[in-house]
Amino acid sequence: MRVPDFKFKITAIGLLNAVGAVVIIYLIVILGQTIKRNYDLNRQIDAVKAQTNLAQDQQAELNYNIQYYKTDSFQEREARAKLGLQLPDENVVILPTPTATPTPAPTDDKTAKPRSNVQQWLDFLAGRG
Numbered sequence: 001m002r003v004p005d006f007k008f009k010i011t012a013i014g015l016l017n018a019v020g021a022v023v024i025i026y027l028i029v030i031l032g033q034t035i036k037r038n039y040d041l042n043r044q045i046d047a048v049k050a051q052t053n054l055a056q057d058q059q060a061e062l063n064y065n066i067q068y069y070k071t072d073s074f075q076e077r078e079a080r081a082k083l084g085l086q087l088p089d090e091n092v093v094i095l096p097t098p099t100a101t102p103t104p105a106p107t108d109d110k111t112a113k114p115r116s117n118v119q120q121w122l123d124f125l126a127g128r129g
Contacts, residue, residue: 068074079085086092115123
């Protein structure tokens with residue numbers, strides 16, 4: 001029995017198929033790299049847009065605060081709070097603060113009968129003490 005010899009014959013069609021396969025694989029690799037690069041760039045764009053929106057919101061809030069701090073009502077309130085100023089026709093009334101809380105009336109400890117330990121447990125378990 002004879003083992004058949006396999007010899008590769010290079011033909012024009014075989015060579016063309018091999019070159020075509022290499023070109024297709026190369027194009028697939030390039031396409032994959034391009035898709036990945038576009039995906040990464042889109043993520044970066046989204047992050048920059050989010051930062052831009054945050055900065056715009058902060059700027060709007062700061063502009064609002066600047067406008068508020070320029071108002072007469074804010075300046076008057078701050079002058080009253082921090083400097084203790086008042087308007088010419090105003091009278092300031094200072095109310096005294098209570099210094100101590102009233103003390104509860106003492107209970108008569110002599111009238112209370114001492115309870116036994118068993119009675120205290122029963123009251124505790126019944127929710128009475």
